[in-house]
Amino acid sequence: MATNLDVDLRCPICQEVYQDPVLLRCGHNFCRGCMQRHVGSAEKTPMCPCCRSRFKMDSVYPNRQLANVIAGLRDLSAGPSMHPSNRHCAKHKKELELFCQDDKQPICYICALAHNHRNHNCVPIDEAYKECKGVLNRSITMLQKEVTDRLAMHASQGGKISRLLDMTENLRNDIAKQFEAMHNFLDERERAIIKELAEEENHVLIQLEENMLTISGDCNMIQAIIQDIDEVINSEDCHQLLREYVSLKKRSEAIYNAVLNTPVFKLGVFYSPLQYGTWKQMKDIIKIVPAALSFDPRTANPKLRVSNFGQRLQYCEVQSQRPDTPERFTNHLSVFASTALSSGRYYWEVNVSEGADWILGVAAGSVNKKVCAVTSPDNGYWTIGHRSGGQYWACGHEKVAIHPDINVEMIGVYLDYEKGQLSFYDAEDMSHIHTFKHHFLAKLYPYFSISPNVERANPSLMLLY
Template sequence: MATNLDIDLRCPICQEVYQDPVLLRCGHSFCRGCLRRHMDSVEETATCPCCRDGFAEDSLYPNWQLSNVIAGLRDLGAGPSMEPGYPHCAKHKRELELFCQDDKQLICYICALAHNHRNHNCVPIDDAYMECKDMLKHSITMLQKDITDRMAMHKSQGEKISHLLDSVEQLREEIADQFEALRNFLNEKQCTIIQRIDDEESRVLKQLEENILQISRDCDAMEGVIHDIGEIIHSEDKYQLLREYSSLKLRSESIYDPVLNKPVFNMDELHGPLQYGAWKQMKDIIRLVPAALRFNPRTAHPKLCVSNLGRMLQYCEAQSQQVDTAERFTNHLSVFASTALSSGRHYWEVNVSEGADWILGVAAGSVNKKVCAVTSPDNGYWTIGHRSGGQYWANDSERVAIYPDINVEMIGVYLDYEKGQLSFYDAEDMSHIHTFNHHFTDKLYPYFSISPNAECVNPSLQLLHCGL
């Protein structure tokens, strides 16, 4: 019976289940679309494809009974069987002829009318196949672009490693040179510093290598997705492609941009005057002379007095009768040193009054001494400062709080002009306070500023000179 039902419910022309069946006067039924295509293919009077009985175009009658039978059988889950080998609906035992774009799954016509898919966008599998195939091809393109981007990241990380290794090697050589004259006394100190460098190197290398490993893992994952998508596309198996489309699409979109470590290899304090720092701990063994600087009285604000052969700077409430020249500060309680610095390495120390407000560093010779400006790099100043209450800060592009271990009374200032480094130290033990890095082009002058407060009404600065 099932075999006869299959035959009776199939159009003699397309051999598929009737779609909108029509009845001829001879008693044969056909799909309306199939019969119209048959009529369009003949130039003379159309005849029945089964019995050759002629008929006119206006003699086509809808076969409502046959339509109702087919609809009823579909509702019952019965009806014509499917061609062998074709995927079928597990619930309705019907051929999977549609693809639900909302749920991303193959369905039959009865599923499309059921509650789960009733208002969904369901399209023929051929249309869905081409659309999904194109989208997966686009996924391959995007993944290949991601691989290209990650390979560029991979190369960049490798270059950073090379630069890091070069910098570490150069620093090792500099340290070895500086400590050569002190090797008998400073072997333990040198080993300690080298260990710090090695630890920093290991830390940064580990983070960079983790970046490379993360990038490689991403690339492997993307290549796996590309391989799987490529295999299913090249197989031309539309059903398999549509079954696995959701999972492949999800895999292709679930690979996010890697979150890379951003290690900073910072050893500015070790680029400073290491021999001098060691001397501070070995004063009985070696003595090092800071730069012999003097305050320049021609640049001093009228309320600042220079004495002791240019080594002492003190705030005086009563203004001195000084000629107002272009080189004199009038809006800052400031002064330059007498020596301009345009090359080489230099180090000097300044003794500051306890509790005083002060600013120290360097300034370009071209700064405007008549305008009260923030002593920041944007205005030609590279400085740190102290305010009453124990506040220390550095004037970078923005003011940055700094935290020395204790209240500092002796400031060491180190300038490497060619390298573009200006570092500040607690001169008592040479502990690092802050470092500026900048490409210097102008002549620089050591810069000093003091001002009174409730804690220190007569502040002073003193340049330290050590005899040989």
């Protein structure tokens, strides 16, 4: 019965379960799509593929009853075509002996001949199994490598997180210590000034109080003299007035101007620019203050003039006659500072307001001063620069644009040699501009370069400290 049902539910043309079945007058059923293709290929009036009876398309009716039966069997998961085994075709109940490489699925020989897989590349199931197994094994190997790589990346990110947390914790502690030192200094300075003010107040107050006592005593004495004179004047005894006249006259004439203390309150000590004075004194506790650098004329390009005791660098079109020594720049309009930096922390400031095009930073002492090279780390330079038109850039391994908030007039440069940090700031408000990170090994020198443009023919730089 199951075999007859399997045959009855299959289209005579495609040999598959009916799809949208239609019924001819002769009683045979076909898939609608199969019938439409059959009619389209017929040159004359079409004939039934089973009984060769002629028919017209208007006599083809949908077989809804058969369609419902097939749908019901699918819903109930009943029938041989609905329960294929793992090794047998769900449609033809034949063993799955082939593998369609185009559709990537096992099929039987009937499937291979049907229109769904006709002309597809089909290979024996054993051959396909070995090939697919090899592919999946290679996929496992690849995926295991991906997992290994991901785990390594995960561990790397975890390490970065740990290092970040350690770094920020150390920075927090360092910031707290630096501000604690300043807070302690300010607290001590405030207490000292308040104490000095109290001592000055007490010193002046004592003198003023002594003056008050002196004035009170003088008043009492004068009041007594006035009373004695008044008694004599009001007395009718003329002999008494004459007897005491000389004495009273001397007493009244003995009153001189009061001699008072003249305390001077040191107003200028307290009513003064206390903040500025305190800031000046704070330099004793601040470890990093502007270094007293100077331009080294021995390294200056012949078109650069050093003046103001080594604090001013100016471009001059007329080249001066200077010996071409090994330490002198000849192809760069550049100069070193006279101080070598090989350890510790340094900070210096440069006024660039009168500079046209400039480059600042540090350079290794071993750089070639006789060639015109890019001022990049690859050549021993770590620099930022400015060009006309408001263009700022940092020259790392690649030149990148930087964007200060405003047109900078003073640049602050900070170097921590051991930590490998070189940072640039707007010295007006210490806003950060750019930072280089590098493991420094060579002896470094503060580096400066300046050149003219159409806006300024004789630009200059000034070192500040």
